[in-house]
Amino acid sequence: TDSERSFVMPDGMSRQLVGKIVQRFEERGFKLVAIKSLVPSQDLAKEHYEDLSARPFYAGLVKYITSGTPVVAMVWEGKDVIRQGRRIVGATNPQESDPGSIRGQYAVSVGRNLIHASDSFDAATKEIGLWFTESELPEYTLNLERTNAT
Ligand code: DAT
Numbered sequence: 001t002d003s004e005r006s007f008v009m010p011d012g013m014s015r016q017l018v019g020k021i022v023q024r025f026e027e028r029g030f031k032l033v034a035i036k037s038l039v040p041s042q043d044l045a046k047e048h049y050e051d052l053s054a055r056p057f058y059a060g061l062v063k064y065i066t067s068g069t070p071v072v073a074m075v076w077e078g079k080d081v082i083r084q085g086r087r088i089v090g091a092t093n094p095q096e097s098d099p100g101s102i103r104g105q106y107a108v109s110v111g112r113n114l115i116h117a118s119d120s121f122d123a124a125t126k127e128i129g130l131w132f133t134e135s136e137l138p139e140y141t142l143n144l145e146r147t148n149a150t
């Protein structure tokens with residue numbers, strides 16, 4: 001199939017929106033492959049946001065996600081999940097995000113836009129490998145995948 005995986009990370013449990021975020025992806029029909037909460041180390045946060053290391057907000061971003069509030073690391077699987085995940089999450093700046101998106105509904109500030117989602121296949125591959133071990137990433141089939149058309 002053309003199924004793929006994306007790394008999605010609500011950036012803090014302080015907003016108490018984890019359930020609603022999980023629900024959006026579940027209701028769309030995506031499969032939750034893995035989920036865990038953790039306070040990322042400096043090294044993990046820096047590596048995750050490595051592409052942005054030259055940007056002026058990089059240090060603040062790393063400081064924010066390592067500040068002590070756990071993030072929720074998730075891997076979602078399904079058809080076109082990388083691109084669809086970006087649509088569900090919404091534009092980077094919540095002031096430009098569609099009101100139906102997660103950021104458009106729950107965020108107003110770019111520096112506190114709630115959630116990360118992989119922006120490409122290469123990014124997803126890197127990020128999933130960074131945050132999860134192989135044994136945390138099971139292959140399994142949902143009943144709906146056995147019966148639904150692709
Ligand atoms: P996205 O998260 O939509 O992929 P990105 O990868 O360009 O956006 O940036 C990663 C995060 O960095 C983003 O979710 C929030 C923060 N960020 C981006 N642009 C910013 C800015 N201009 N000021 C402050 N934080 C910013």
Ligand code: MG
Binds near residue numbers: 117119
């Ligand atoms: Mg990004």
